[in-house]
Amino acid sequence: MNFDRQQLETFAVVAETRHFGRAAHVLNVTRGAVSQRIIALEEAFGTPLLVRDGMMPTPAGEIVLRHVQALQLLEADTLHRIKPAERGRARIAIAVNADSLATWFEPVACAIAKDICSLELLVDDQDYTLSVLTRGEAMGCVSTASTAPTGFVAEAIGEMEYECVATPDFAEACFAEGVTLRNILAAPAVLFNRKDGLHAVFLERVLGFPVNGYAAHFFPSPIALLMAIRAGVGYGLVPSMQIQSLIDAGEVISLAPQHRIAVSLYWHHWEEAPPNMRQISELILHHAREALNQLTSGSPRHHASGDR
Incomplete structure (x- = not known):
């Protein structure tokens, strides 16, 4: 044919x-x-x-x-x-979660757009990017799914670690007695959006049982979410690589440092790909493994599928 x-x-x-x-x-x-x-x-x-x-x-x-x-x-x-000198500028679409784009993926995206192709970034929660890939809307994606669809390969790229933080004043006013059920139900949380299940995972890890009915604000941008926390609007989960400098400066504090959440991420790409797509995969794998936490055997870590 x-x-x-x-x-x-x-x-x-x-x-x-x-x-x-x-x-x-x-x-x-x-x-x-x-x-x-x-x-x-x-x-x-x-x-x-x-x-x-x-x-x-x-x-x-x-x-x-x-x-x-x-x-x-x-x-x-x-x-x-x-x-x-007449480089073909093919368009390549990649699906990535917002937190990755706001941290480790941003420089690699710039490198791809500058040196390899015309890049389109499709931003969705990391538990939903895989569906964007299977529908053919993207040629690769960052996802929490460890199993690749037919025709694709999933490669582990590391863990995105999250820390639950608040300003010192907010913590003193709302969590002076610690992260208890009573305080959780009284204090407003700051979440990414309604698909954001990471906060619920965190609360269940802290208390040992699921919690519903807590007040929440929704700021669907990593930068806006962080700014809301810094403004004292509420408390919430932020990538450790994004928040560590503010913790060191005393601008925010960790509410439960022993309960950090680590979300495992995978890069999904075609099994058989042209050279320029393979070049992109190699660049993403290298950059992710430099920036993200790499799980070592026997490491006592919390894991979550997360929704950001």
């Missing part, structure tokens, strides 16, 4: 835009032409490639989408090898 490049590219645009009409606008063709190309491609493969309700790729469509993405990356790499 010879693949029709026009049909493949049309399929990729439809999968990205989730709409025949928007895809037609991008491709500068009629909506009918887009529909005909998709139908012809599905007939050639003998199976549906798109779920028409939502225009999401089917399992077969996900495989085809990865093929198109790999072809585009390979062409950009080939152009760069032949004409280095």
Whole structure:
């Protein structure tokens, strides 16, 4: 079977835009032409490639989408090898959680965008980035999942450690007797968003049982969350690498230093990838393993799946 490049590219645009009409606008063709190309491609493969309700790729469509993405990356790499001055700027999408982006991933993202490709970062909670990958929206992701989907590899990159902190004044006013159930129910927490389960994991670790019904503010940005804590709005969990200097300066204090939460992270990428995508994976693996905590045998550490 010879693949029709026009049909493949049309399929990729439809999968990205989730709409025949928007895809037609991008491709500068009629909506009918887009529909005909998709139908012809599905007939050639003998199976549906798109779920028409939502225009999401089917399992077969996900495989085809990865093929198109790999072809585009390979062409950009080939152009760069032949004409280095006219480097092909293929677009690569990576799904990453907000806390990683605000800390260790930011410099590696800049390096990728500067030296390798046009980069699109898709930010979601670290327990949800894997679904972005399997839908074909990203070509790699940072996730808490240790098991990779079919066609991908999951490599351990280290642990993101979190510390529960508050300002000294807030701690004195709300936690003078320690992190007790009574104080937890009375003091407002600062969470990332409603999907943020990390705080619940922390409370269960401290008390030994799950806690519900505590007051919470939601600041869906690592910087905004930290600023809210520094402003005395509430207490919350912050990556250790982001907060340590403020602890050292006495601006905030750790409420339960013996109960730090360590979230294991994995880099998911294609099993078979063009050279430029392999270069990105190598860069991410190297940078993550330099920045994140590496679990050693016998280390007495807390672990959580977390939701940030």
